[in-house]
Amino acid sequence: MAAILPLPEAALAAVYLVASVLFIQGLRDMTHPRTAPRGNLISAGGMALAVGVTVLNTDILSPILLFAALLVGTAIGGWLAATVETTEMPQLVGLFNGFGGGASALVAGAELTGMFTEGSFAVGVTATAALAGIIGSVTFWGSMVAAGKLHGVINDSAVRYDGEQVVKGVFLLVAVLAGIQLVVRPNLFGPMPGWVPSYWVLVAAASVLGVLLVIPIGGADMPVVIALLNSYSGLAAATTGFVLGNSVLIVAGTLVGASGLILTVIMCESMNRSLANVFFGGIGESGGDGEEMEDIYEGNITTTSTEEVEMTLDVAQRVVIVPGYGMAVAQAQHAVAELAELLDENDVDVEFGIHPVAGRMPGHMNVLLAEADVPYEKLRDLEEINPTFSQTDVVIVIGANDVVNPSANTADSGPIAGMPVLNVGEARTVIVNKRSLSPGFSGVPNPLFAQDNTNMLFGDAKESMQELVNVYKENH
Amino acid sequence: MTDATTVVLATDGAAAFVRNLTLFVLAAFVGYEIITKIPTNLHTPLMSGANAISGITLIGSVVVAGSGERTIASILGFLAVVMATVNVVGGYLVTNSMLEQFRSGGGD
Numbered sequence: 001m002a003a004i005l006p007l008p009e010a011a012l013a014a015v016y017l018v019a020s021v022l023f024i025q026g027l028r029d030m031t032h033p034r035t036a037p038r039g040n041l042i043s044a045g046g047m048a049l050a051v052g053v054t055v056l057n058t059d060i061l062s063p064i065l066l067f068a069a070l071l072v073g074t075a076i077g078g079w080l081a082a083t084v085e086t087t088e089m090p091q092l093v094g095l096f097n098g099f100g101g102g103a104s105a106l107v108a109g110a111e112l113t114g115m116f117t118e119g120s121f122a123v124g125v126t127a128t129a130a131l132a133g134i135i136g137s138v139t140f141w142g143s144m145v146a147a148g149k150l151h152g153v154i155n156d157s158a159v160r161y162d163g164e165q166v167v168k169g170v171f172l173l174v175a176v177l178a179g180i181q182l183v184v185r186p187n188l189f190g191p192m193p194g195w196v197p198s199y200w201v202l203v204a205a206a207s208v209l210g211v212l213l214v215i216p217i218g219g220a221d222m223p224v225v226i227a228l229l230n231s232y233s234g235l236a237a238a239t240t241g242f243v244l245g246n247s248v249l250i251v252a253g254t255l256v257g258a259s260g261l262i263l264t265v266i267m268c269e270s271m272n273r274s275l276a277n278v279f280f281g282g283i284g285e286s287g288g289d290g291e292e293m294e295d296i297y298e299g300n301i302t303t304t305s306t307e308e309v310e311m312t313l314d315v316a317q318r319v320v321i322v323p324g325y326g327m328a329v330a331q332a333q334h335a336v337a338e339l340a341e342l343l344d345e346n347d348v349d350v351e352f353g354i355h356p357v358a359g360r361m362p363g364h365m366n367v368l369l370a371e372a373d374v375p376y377e378k379l380r381d382l383e384e385i386n387p388t389f390s391q392t393d394v395v396i397v398i399g400a401n402d403v404v405n406p407s408a409n410t411a412d413s414g415p416i417a418g419m420p421v422l423n424v425g426e427a428r429t430v431i432v433n434k435r436s437l438s439p440g441f442s443g444v445p446n447p448l449f450a451q452d453n454t455n456m457l458f459g460d461a462k463e464s465m466q467e468l469v470n471v472y473k474e475n476h
Numbered sequence: 477m478t479d480a481t482t483v484v485l486a487t488d489g490a491a492a493f494v495r496n497l498t499l500f501v502l503a504a505f506v507g508y509e510i511i512t513k514i515p516t517n518l519h520t521p522l523m524s525g526a527n528a529i530s531g532i533t534l535i536g537s538v539v540v541a542g543s544g545e546r547t548i549a550s551i552l553g554f555l556a557v558v559m560a561t562v563n564v565v566g567g568y569l570v571t572n573s574m575l576e577q578f579r580s581g582g583g584d
Contacts (some may be wrong), residue, residue, distance in 0.1 A: 023529055024506060030522050031513045037575040040525055044568045047532065049562075054535045066541050069554045080562070081569035086577075089570070093524050095558020096567050099559040100530040106556035107536040110549040114540070124493050230523055233530040240536045242496050250496055251503045252532040258507030259526040263519060358515060363519030370577040383517050 005056035015053045016248035022046030023252050026293060027259075033376055039475035050248050080220060086371045087328050090360040093149035094143050094226055097233050101139025104236035108132035108356055108364040111243055112196045116186070126186055126244035130179030133199060134206040135236040143229050149214070150222060150360055171209040178202035198361030217278065220402065220441030222360045224267045224278050231260025243306055263362050270356035270382075272408075300450035304457050306464065309396075309431055310471045316393035316429075318349040320385065323365050324358050326399015326434065327461050335465035337372035342472050351378050351393075353422050355387035355403035382420055389426040397424060397432045399461045401440030406448055415442040430454040433464050521574045528567025534560035 007015075023046045026098065029039025053067065077096075083094045108129040115125065148154035178201040217225055234256025241249025268275055313319065321340060327333060343350045358365045366379060380388075389395065397404055402416055404424045411417040424430050425448050432454060439445055448454055457464055514522050537560050541553025 017572060020503075020505070024510065026525070027510045027514075027522075028519055029516070030525065031510070033515075033518060033575075033578045036518055036521060037572065037579060040521070040568060040571050040575055043525060043529060044572075047529070047534075047568070048562055049534055050532065051534055051538065054538050058539055065550065065554055066538065069541065069557035070561050073558045074565045076558070077562040077564065077566030078569060081566045081573070084570065086574075089520065089524075089574070092566070092570060093520075093527055096524075096563045096570075097527050097530070097561040100527065100533060103531070103533045103537055103556040103560035103563065106552045107533055107540050108558070110540040110552035110556070113549045113552070124490075149550065229522065230527055230530070233527065237530050237533045237536075238500060240533050242493070242500075244536050244539060245492055245496065245537075246535060247496075247499055249532055249535060250499045252529050253498050254503035255507040255511075256526045256530040258504050259511045259522060262508065262511050264521060266519075331556075354516070361520055362523060363521075366517045367520045367577070370574070373577075376517065376578065379517060 005053070007053070007057045009259060012053065012057055013247060014405060016050060016246070019046040019050035019248050020251040022049065023255060027255060052349060067069055083187075085331075086333075086368055088151070090222065090364060091147040094147035094150060094229065097226070097230055098140045098143025098147065099375045100233040101136045101143065101229075101236045103135030103136070104142065104233070104240045105206075107132050107240050108243055109196070109199055109203065110138065112182075112199050112347040116196050123183060125243055126183045127179075128239050129199070130182050130202060132236055132239040132243055133202050134175050134179065135232055135239060137203045137206035138210035138213065139229055139232040139236055141207045141211075142214045142225075142232070145211055145214040146222065146225050146229060149217075149219065154215075156222075158221075159216050161216075164212075164216060168209060168212050171212065175202050175205035175209065178205065213279065215455060219360070220357075220440055221271075221278050223357050223362050223364070224264055224271075224273075224275070226361045227260050227261070227263035227267055228275070231257050231264060232260070234260055248361020267357055267362055269390060271416075272420065296445050296447055296450050301437070302455050304431065304455035305468045306457070306471050308455070309468055310475060312394055312429055313343065313348070313432070313472065314475070316348055318351075318388075318392045319343055319394045319396065319430060320351050320353050320389065320392050320424070320427065322353045322355075322395060322397045322400050322404060322424055323369070324355075324398065325360065325364075326401075328359055328364065328368055328399070330399065330461035330463075332398060332461035332465045333368040333372040333374075335462055335469055337369065337374045338469050339465060339472065340374060340378065342469065342476070348476060351380050351385065353424075354379055354381055355400070355422055356382060358400060358403050382422060386423050389423050392427040393429065395424040395427040395430045397430065397434075398465065399434065401434070401446055402442045402444070404448055405440070405442075405444060405446045407444060407446070411444075416444055416445055424448065424449055425453070428453065431457055433457045433459065433461055435460060496561060518578070521571050521578070525571040526572065528564055528571060531560045531564030531567060534564055 026039040026043030029035040112129050150157040178198045181198050194208050234253045238250050238253030320450045353363045404422050406425050408416045408419040408421045537556035541557050
């Protein structure tokens with residue numbers, strides 16, 4: 001069957017060039033919240049153009065099958081996007097990410113199948129197909145495990161065991177050896193019409209590797225993992241571009257790879273950890289023991305009530321709210337936003353202090369607060385907000401722990417030593433809303449809770465904040 | 477096909493590889509320059525938007541699904557198209573709804 005729209009190769013390449021430009025322009029528009037929605041549309045337009053022209057130009061054997069696949073994919077993607085809660089965004093992004101990687105691995109496999117049928121092996125193609133297979137499979141399975149951990153279907157604590165690195169090394173070695181065989185002696189097993197066993201050995205080994213890489217990583221490191229897997233999915237796409245000799249795949253895939261890598265580096269810097277540290281050990285291993293915790297907290301904890309908090313807020317002129325993962329879990333963002341608005345109406349200067357790794361993906365808190373209509377100008381990042389704490393009357397910490405732990409500044413060792421934190425303890429009064437004194441993901445006790453100017457408001461973030469809002473309304 | 481085409485290791489292949497590599501390196505520089513200018517506030521939409529772009533493998537999937545002389549290639553292609561389409565459609569929609577919230581949040 002002939003293509004619907006047979007284009008000369010040069011024309012096709014020109015359309016791909018336009019699509020690449022649209023992707024780049026779309027990213028450029030992402031540099032400001034005002035232009036970002038337009039950027040997303042431009043990028044989507046580039047995608048529609050690139051896919052559309054490819055569909056129409058390709059000599060499709062079974063158009064029905066192809067359109068069926070597009071329809072099924074659109075239905076699933078549209079349904080997932082329409083039904084997702086903002087708090088579930090990290091796992092959804094992880095899931096989509098995995099699908100991108102998985103598709104790359106399958107395409108490389110299908111391309112190899114065709115090549116072996118024809119009995120013609122281009123070294124460049126077998127090599128890049130092997131790479132796409134490894135990266136794509138690791139991305140798919142790694143993302144599935146990450147999404148499972150974020151969604152709570154897989155235990156999200158760090159799972160460590162003896163000989164961990166050796167086991168991972170073995171699977172990587174198997175995948176690489178299968179890849180080398182594919183490149184150096186493609187016809188080692190004679191003709192293989194439609195079935196290339198060594199590729200699937202490679203995919204299987206890389207799949208296990210993907211699971212093994214993410215299983216040991218604890219919840220606190222998820223922003224790094226999500227960013228890194230995002231980068232991988234881009235590299236898988238770019239590698240597929242090398243396999244198929246397709247320019248737009250290379251450009252788009254590389255842009256994604258760069259974005260993921262940059263976010264990964266930013267996340268690592270925000271935690272003062274190296275990438276190797278995230279992957280080969282670290283958080284979860286050297287948490288404080290129970291005795292140490294009792295020493296710090298014993299007799300030093302002051303509890304408070306929403307009525308008392310309201311009274312404190314009543315005389316405050318400047319209030320900073322510090323949200324953490326606990327706010328996301330409790331879905332307390334709307335109540336928090338309402339509190340901020342009430343304070344604002346009563347001429348209190350309110351700002352939000354956002355730690356870069358608060359939450360489960362880069363910028364997670366910003367999305368939640370944007371959902372609750374908190375004005376963009378009220379959000380301050382770590383560098384901006386830290387110098388202002390000494391002139392702040394009240395800081396309300398909601399469901400955050402490690403990102404406000406002052407021992408990060410003083411400890412010489414341990415999982416959070418040297419991590420840049422929000423120095424909330426410098427404010428006149430600190431209110432910490434938390435369900436219990438349990439440590440955060442780092443397992444390190446927080447001396448902030450025992451500080452003289454800290455009052456603990458125990459309870460679920462949503463209930464506590466809603467109650468606080470009600471009490472505040474009654475008195476104003 | 478004759479024996480002469482069994483293994484393609486011609487200068488053509490090498491030249492094409494270097495051309496592809498050129499694209500890769502240039503795109504990496506452009507990406508770095510733009511992405512480092514994106515503010516922290518927009519990092520989640522950036523990630524989700526970039527993620528949708530990675531669904532560009534859809535093109536690869538379409539090409540392979542279309543060239544299916546073999547049932548296996550067609551099956552793999554079909555699965556790849558479904559996965560990549562979920563990534564693209566879902567990714568852009570989620571990014572869009574997120575960005576709309578940023579705008580209504582008084583992003584000016």
